[in-house]
Amino acid sequence: MIDLFFWPTPNGFKITVMLEELGVPYRVHAINIAKGDQFRPDFLAIAPNNRMPAIIESEPVDGGAPVSVFESGAILMYLAEKHGRFLPTEPRARLTTLEWLFWQMGGLGPMAGQAHHFRHFAPETIPYGVDRYTQEVARLYGVMNRRLERLPFLAGEDYTIADIACWPWVVPHERQGQSLDDYPHLKRWFETIGARPAVQAGRAVGRDWDKDSMITSEEAEAILRAHRAA
16 A cells, blocks of 8 residues: 655646556545645655655565655656556666656756746746746747657657656646647647546546635745745
């Protein structure tokens, strides 16, 4: 059994989609990032960077005591390696998959997150920030679109953790100031993956939670300020 510490965000959905694809039983524990749950001592014990998602695996690969894993990319790799799915074992194909996984972790996710912030959550409109990150997301979408012009999936012919990592970050494309009509190959990939039953099931986790959990950007900023200096 896996205990998943989760909130319905793109990074959280990476893991629910992966677990649904694997058919692995899991329990979800809500980490309400808007209310500061990510700073609770019990959560920091397994996720010292105060970011969700994180997991506790009761049946780890080595057969020993339960193991915790934080960082969504590390969780995807751990699960893929344990279950032998969605991460090729052939060295070159594995390398390509990891390139695109790390591309998402270091590029698409952070830049799209900044676009979300400056477009929707900054306490005042900063045109430079809005333009800077909206255009950078457009560039990254273009990278994917060119890649997918000649391949069905980001790492090649097969669906991998690279696709699982990137897909949730394309879901809120309109909030990032993007239209998928501008990226036809990316749009084909996005719709193909979105039609998978496991992806739909993973995307549905926590769907109703935020209706009762909305707070203002000022309140969220106050929570973050209170925890910036350790």
